[in-house]
Amino acid sequence: MTPDRIASAALRAKVMSAEDAAGLIxxxxxxxxxxxxxxxxxxxxxxxxxRRMTAATAAGETLRVxxxxxxxxxxxxxxxxAEADGIELRLPYQSDPVTRKKINxxxxxxxxxxxxxxxxMVWMGFLGAVDIAVVEVxxxxxxxxxxxxxxxxxxxxxxxxxxxxxxxxxxWQSEGLRGMHDVYYGTALPPDRVPIPITGPADRIGxxxxxxxxxxxxxxxxxxxxxxxxxxxxxxxxSRRIAGHVLDFLTAEVRRGRLPxxxxxxxxxxxxxxxxxxxxxxxxxxxxxxxxxEVIQDGMLDLLDSxxxxxxxxxxxxxxxxxxxxxxxxxxDYRDRIVLRPQEISNHPEVVRRLxxxxxxxxxxxxxxxxxxxxxLMGSRIQNGIGGSGDFARNGYLSIFxxxxxxxxxxxxxxxxxxxxxxxxxxxxxxxxxEQGLADLRGLSPKQRAEQxxxxxxxxxxxxxxxxxxxxxxxxxxxxxxxxxxTEALSWHARxxxxxxxxxx
Numbered sequence: 451m452t453p454d455r456i457a458s459a460a461l462r463a464k465v466m467s468a469e470d471a472a473g474l475i476x477x478x479x480x481x482x483x484x485x486x487x488x489x490x491x492x493x494x495x496x497x498x499x500x501r502r503m504t505a506a507t508a509a510g511e512t513l514r515v516x517x518x519x520x521x522x523x524x525x526x527x528x529x530x531x532a533e534a535d536g537i538e539l540r541l542p543y544q545s546d547p548v549t550r551k552k553i554n555x556x557x558x559x560x561x562x563x564x565x566x567x568x569x570x571m572v573w574m575g576f577l578g579a580v581d582i583a584v585v586e587v588x589x590x591x592x593x594x595x596x597x598x599x600x601x602x603x604x605x606x607x608x609x610x611x612x613x614x615x616x617x618x619x620x621x622w623q624s625e626g627l628r629g630m631h632d633v634y635y636g637t638a639l640p641p642d643r644v645p646i647p648i649t650g651p652a653d654r655i656g657x658x659x660x661x662x663x664x665x666x667x668x669x670x671x672x673x674x675x676x677x678x679x680x681x682x683x684x685x686x687x688x689s690r691r692i693a694g695h696v697l698d699f700l701t702a703e704v705r706r707g708r709l710p711x712x713x714x715x716x717x718x719x720x721x722x723x724x725x726x727x728x729x730x731x732x733x734x735x736x737x738x739x740x741x742x743x744e745v746i747q748d749g750m751l752d753l754l755d756s757x758x759x760x761x762x763x764x765x766x767x768x769x770x771x772x773x774x775x776x777x778x779x780x781x782x783d784y785r786d787r788i789v790l791r792p793q794e795i796s797n798h799p800e801v802v803r804r805l806x807x808x809x810x811x812x813x814x815x816x817x818x819x820x821x822x823x824x825x826x827l828m829g830s831r832i833q834n835g836i837g838g839s840g841d842f843a844r845n846g847y848l849s850i851f852x853x854x855x856x857x858x859x860x861x862x863x864x865x866x867x868x869x870x871x872x873x874x875x876x877x878x879x880x881x882x883x884x885e886q887g888l889a890d891l892r893g894l895s896p897k898q899r900a901e902q903x904x905x906x907x908x909x910x911x912x913x914x915x916x917x918x919x920x921x922x923x924x925x926x927x928x929x930x931x932x933x934x935x936x937t938e939a940l941s942w943h944a945r946x947x948x949x950x951x952x953x954x955x
Contacts, residue, residue, distance in 0.1 A: 741764070867939050919935065
């Protein structure tokens, strides 16, 4: 059980219940919690805090806090606190339906930001003080060093900057995680920065533990609860076609001498389409690949098992229930092939550029000129957030964005005249892929880009309308470089909001 994971006598003396620990969190605090894409988040204290918030509301009081994490967490954290109406401000990324609903209703503030930027923002004080950190670990050594769990995320920064720390020690996390982490303590702020000394995805430049002074720790809470471990849908026809286009493209790039036989380090966003692309790599001609990414998911573990992938660097694990059982049973076997880093390093622009990462991320929509919206529905309603896609797209050797060509049974086109919200400008987008095909936008002018996107990525139901829009814009727009009809550019989105479909009557 968990007490066996707490070897420090000083910290063992601070063991208490989740309810008692939650009682130490003050009203209005900036609470920095561990967790990245459903992995390594605290399992007990957030729920106890939510119950305390609900009781306060029933007594006519208000108990709200600001919640900072690495990325998305799980219903036990985001969902519970949002349901209790206990979050004033959330950052930097979320994927919880209750949280999303409150953000879009305007009852919760949300700061959606690049994941690599968060640590610097906190160190510079842009967000205020870290009043308290709640961090899950897999164990505590006799000397007080902390064994990180299934994600590192912003935990180093949270512990370094927090006034007080609550630790959850989770015995569900595999003992085999020990030694898998690489926590770098060499970062600095301008003007004292030095280069991050990573020249290969598997390089280790730090230590395998987190450091925290014992006097900072005000509570230690034993837990034994699994990560969220959401399942992935099996690849369907659409995702397999998207994966096929990507694999054909990469194979052609190797043939042209633009990529080495082992490609370049791969970054892949989380989701069913990304998992399908990874599955496709296992069936392709490649071997000895590497990954420098945010999250290791099912498809990447399969590639490691098959030998297609030699090493993978990330900040978190995010496996389906079956895969996490497989991983936990033999985690130590992956110790030399998986490196888990703080997200300020896993997503670091300098390292991403140096390694020449191939970035593959999902999108909500792209416009005919290659601008990409990955966060907002109809321009106003946040879905999840930009996450790390901007870190990799802006700095990678190749920036690839993927999506089915339609959504809502064809009522929405993923290819539109103008995106309703811009996360990745045309300058940061190299390749757009749907099940219809792949548009290589490198070296093309805006008008040439439009021709490629419409011809190769748009669904046939929407292709004539896109061509009509572009031709009329070419003939009568204010300028001919990136021609738009300003009175029509967002009319497809307006039509959907009014009628439930982007299709013309």
